[in-house]
Amino acid sequence: MKPKKSAAPQVRRDLTDIIHTVAAYYGVSPTEMLEKGRGMHLIQQARAVAYGLARDLTTCSVVEIGMVFDREQSSVSHGVRTLCTRMKRDDQLARSVAVCRARCLEVLAARRMV
Secondary structure, three states: OOOOOOOOHHHHHHHHHHHHHHHHHHOOOHHHHHOOOOOOHHHHHHHHHHHHHHHHHOOOOHHHHHHHHOOOHHHHHHHHHHHHHHHHHOHHHHHHHHHHHHHHHHHHHHHHHO
């Protein structure tokens, strides 16, 4: 699985790592996260977490993230805002995002050491 649109090579690798790490955590495939359509709730949540982590851990704009996921910038922005709002009310979700963030940081750091 590769991001769909062109970006700098390092950014593509970082986004691919984030997508794969979040997909593995949620038990979905990276392809499912990139497919069009809303899909099931679990895929929507995984996609929103990937949006948020991509925004937080990379220099990508919401436009660039949207291009990778084949989504409009407004969909990415909405997903990030909704995730932030839900994390304030849902401790389990906040813990899941924290675990995904830590795993993504490990993967990104390991790749940069190679």
